[in-house]
Amino acid sequence: MPSLPGAFAAWLPYVLPVLLLCASNLFMTAAWYGHLRFTDRPLATVVLISWGLAFFEYWLAVPANRLGYSVYSGAELKTIQEVVTLTVFAGFAVLYLKEPLTLNHLVGFAMIALGAFVVFRGPFS
Numbered sequence: 001m002p003s004l005p006g007a008f009a010a011w012l013p014y015v016l017p018v019l020l021l022c023a024s025n026l027f028m029t030a031a032w033y034g035h036l037r038f039t040d041r042p043l044a045t046v047v048l049i050s051w052g053l054a055f056f057e058y059w060l061a062v063p064a065n066r067l068g069y070s071v072y073s074g075a076e077l078k079t080i081q082e083v084v085t086l087t088v089f090a091g092f093a094v095l096y097l098k099e100p101l102t103l104n105h106l107v108g109f110a111m112i113a114l115g116a117f118v119v120f121r122g123p124f125s
Helices: 004-036 043-069 074-093 101-120
Strands: none
Touching: 004 043, 004 074, 043 074, 074 101
16 A cells, blocks of 8 residues: 555646646636626726736646646546536635526536536546
8 A cells, every 4th residue: 555645646646737727716706707796896997807816817727737637638627627617606606696506507517517427437438
């Protein structure tokens, strides 16, 4: 049985890109949708603030994809990113925007999760 540091090092290329994509999506979701609670602010102001948030998102997403490409294909990385985006957005919509998560949303997200399953472990491989 490998020691903990060795086992951790073996999993790091798989886990670190996902963690970085989760963090990057927090920034991007805030950039794209955070301004919706501030509709009284000028559009130019929220665009500039959103652009500033996106700058930090890129500093996480680009390394995530660069590191992840050593163990994931491009299609797998994009699939991970989409699933993370939906998960982060669902939490953001409920907690920040105070929007309900409906059955239609859950069914739609489940269909996307099924698509992710097909990309990673599908019957056509």
